[in-house]
Amino acid sequence: MSAVPSIVGVVGGGRMGAGIAQIFAVAGAEVTIVEADGVAADAARERVRRGVEQGAAKGKLGAEPSDVLRRITTVTSVEDLAPETGLVVEAVPEIAEAKLSVLTAVEKIIGPDAVIASNTSSLSIADLGTVLEHPKRFLGLHFFNPVPASALVEVVRAADTSSVVVSSAVDWVAALGKTEIVVKDSPGFATSRLGVLLGLEAIRMLEEDVADAESIDRAMELGYRHPMGPLKSTDLVGLDVRLAIADYLHRTVGERFRAPMLLRDKVARGELGKKSGQGFYTWPS
Numbered sequence: 001m002s003a004v005p006s007i008v009g010v011v012g013g014g015r016m017g018a019g020i021a022q023i024f025a026v027a028g029a030e031v032t033i034v035e036a037d038g039v040a041a042d043a044a045r046e047r048v049r050r051g052v053e054q055g056a057a058k059g060k061l062g063a064e065p066s067d068v069l070r071r072i073t074t075v076t077s078v079e080d081l082a083p084e085t086g087l088v089v090e091a092v093p094e095i096a097e098a099k100l101s102v103l104t105a106v107e108k109i110i111g112p113d114a115v116i117a118s119n120t121s122s123l124s125i126a127d128l129g130t131v132l133e134h135p136k137r138f139l140g141l142h143f144f145n146p147v148p149a150s151a152l153v154e155v156v157r158a159a160d161t162s163s164v165v166v167s168s169a170v171d172w173v174a175a176l177g178k179t180e181i182v183v184k185d186s187p188g189f190a191t192s193r194l195g196v197l198l199g200l201e202a203i204r205m206l207e208e209d210v211a212d213a214e215s216i217d218r219a220m221e222l223g224y225r226h227p228m229g230p231l232k233s234t235d236l237v238g239l240d241v242r243l244a245i246a247d248y249l250h251r252t253v254g255e256r257f258r259a260p261m262l263l264r265d266k267v268a269r270g271e272l273g274k275k276s277g278q279g280f281y282t283w284p285s
């Protein structure tokens with residue numbers, strides 16, 4: 001069985017980055033998380049510790065917790081990434097400018113053969129890759145939330161991505177115990193494009209008073225056997241994250257992705273879903 005790269009960098013230790021760091025460390029990699037500053041680095045370390053402890057408590061971590069934590073280091077500059085890093089996964093917020101500046105900085109530090117991946121949920125890999133000198137080594141590795149428990153990784157291949165890089169990524173996904181789909185670089189890939197559209201329509205149905213949130217979710221859960229309804233799923237992903245993706249897909253794909261006013265209003269009020277305690281549902285802290 002193939003292994004993951006022995007040294008991995010993860011830029012952005014938020015919900016996704018902390019989970020990505022955890023699963024690579026469980027698979028045996030030495031992982032460096034790069035965060036924006038000291039406070040964010042402390043928060044990322046705490047997020048990783050909680051994730052590892054929760055995984056261990058459920059018997060699902062897949063390695064000794066102390067070994068996993070020992071393999072994860074947190075730093076505050078991409079310059080602290082080891083030059084021999086084999087893979088860097090960018091997981092900063094879904095803002096193109098933020099991702100572009102991270103990618104530019106990463107390429108200056110790591111070797112020419114290292115693979116660079118973005119965990120973007122929707123942005124064009126080709127567009128993000130324009131700042132790289134070697135876009136052949138760049139692709140999307142789209143993990144899902146919560147990372148340790150999610151079975152799927154979307155491997156997003158841009159026109160410039162080399163076949164060798166795609167095939168290494170497919171092997172790494174298998175070594176992480178997950179299943180890949182390889183998709184062409186296109187707005188929203190396969191998952192976000194379908195998932196966001198369903199979520200937006202559910203929000204429009206709520207605006208039109210077709211049914212309450214529980215009933216709309218139950219329609220999909222019991223009627224169509226979805227494990228989770230579209231509104232609950234939006235709460236878990238984060239309403240702000242969904243809005244950013246919808247706005248991008250609206251610009252790039254078309255009118256059917258226009259964000260409903262209810263979504264915009266909730267984000268403006270700070271009702272971001274589970275992480276803020278209130279979204280389409282109220283979440284206990």
Ligand SMILES: NC(=O)c1ccc[n+]([C@@H]2O[C@H](COP(=O)([O-])OP(=O)(O)OC[C@H]3O[C@@H](n4cnc5c(N)ncnc54)[C@H](O)[C@@H]3O)[C@@H](O)[C@H]2O)c1
Pocket residue numbers: 011012013014015016017034035036040044091092093094095098102119120121122142143144145236237238241
């Ligand atoms: N939340 C989800 O369900 C989900 C699912 C799949 C993919 N994604 C994608 O993953 C990415 C991250 O999402 P998230 O939910 O983890 O966001 P988040 O806000 O929880 O985490 C982002 C982290 O990046 C850090 N950061 C910001 N600028 C930085 C910089 N310049 N250098 C280093 N760190 C920096 C922040 O401090 C924060 O900890 C986004 O592209 C998002 O679209 C999210």
